[in-house]
Amino acid sequence: xxxxxxxxxxxxxxxxxxxxxxxxxxxxxxxxxxxxxxxxxxxxxxxxxxxxxxxxxxxxxxxxxxxxxxxxxxxxxxxxxxxxxxxxxxxxxxxxxxxxxxxxxxxxxxxxxx
Amino acid sequence: xxxxxxxxxxxxxxxxxxxxxxxxxxxxxxxxxxxxxxxxxxxxxxxxxxxxxxxxxxxxxxxxxxxxxxxxxxxxxxxxxxxxxxxxxxxxxxxxxxxxxxxxxxxxxxxxx
Numbered sequence: 001x002x003x004x005x006x007x008x009x010x011x012x013x014x015x016x017x018x019x020x021x022x023x024x025x026x027x028x029x030x031x032x033x034x035x036x037x038x039x040x041x042x043x044x045x046x047x048x049x050x051x052x053x054x055x056x057x058x059x060x061x062x063x064x065x066x067x068x069x070x071x072x073x074x075x076x077x078x079x080x081x082x083x084x085x086x087x088x089x090x091x092x093x094x095x096x097x098x099x100x101x102x103x104x105x106x107x108x109x110x111x112x113x114x
Numbered sequence: 115x116x117x118x119x120x121x122x123x124x125x126x127x128x129x130x131x132x133x134x135x136x137x138x139x140x141x142x143x144x145x146x147x148x149x150x151x152x153x154x155x156x157x158x159x160x161x162x163x164x165x166x167x168x169x170x171x172x173x174x175x176x177x178x179x180x181x182x183x184x185x186x187x188x189x190x191x192x193x194x195x196x197x198x199x200x201x202x203x204x205x206x207x208x209x210x211x212x213x214x215x216x217x218x219x220x221x222x223x224x225x226x227x
Binding site for chain 1: 150157158159160163203207213214215217219
């Protein structure tokens with residue numbers, strides 16, 4: 001199965017600033033997914049990122065707040081812009097599953113906005 | 115739309131007790147079904163999966179059977195250990211990885227010695 005390196009693992013940020021989260025995959029993948037996990041909650045999909053096209057955002061998420069880049073088939077970034085305390089969550093990237101491996105997740109970025 | 119309904123937690127058990135976490139789904143068509151586990155402070159790990167009706171997924175003593183007639187995928191383990199303490203998520207998806215995962219709300223399991 002794919003191995004994902006996600007950075008940073010955690011950060012504490014001031015409100016009004018932005019944070020960029022990076023995910024590097026050890027193999028080429030067509031689609032990458034970005035999820036948010038609010039404290040004590042389940043995972044909610046933010047957007048799906050295909051290489052070479054604009055990301056597709058889920059209802060309630062907008063590009064101005066969560067811009068995504070997908071410059072090649074092994075890398076993607078998610079930026080959390082103009083942060084507020086409500087953005088404090090764990091953010092995870094994922095790549096699609098195939099065969100017996102299911103979907104693979106990065107280790108997550110634990111963001112606290114103060 | 116597609117959705118997953120998962121047994122509310124938290125669940126607290128003694129070591130060696132039997133575990134069941136219920137999961138049912140609503141979907142158009144026949145999705146693949148998954149159980150993911152999140153240990154404290156860590157990301158998600160695939161625990162087991164099933165891709166068609168009557169398939170049984172198993173791993174680390176955990177099992178779940180894809181029941182089309184009851185649209186269920188209940189997680190079971192015969193004898194839990196303290197190290198099984200974690201949050202368990204039931205999820206579904208379509209099209210072998212090109213579609214998003216839809217998650218249940220998660221069930222927190224605590225196993226006491």
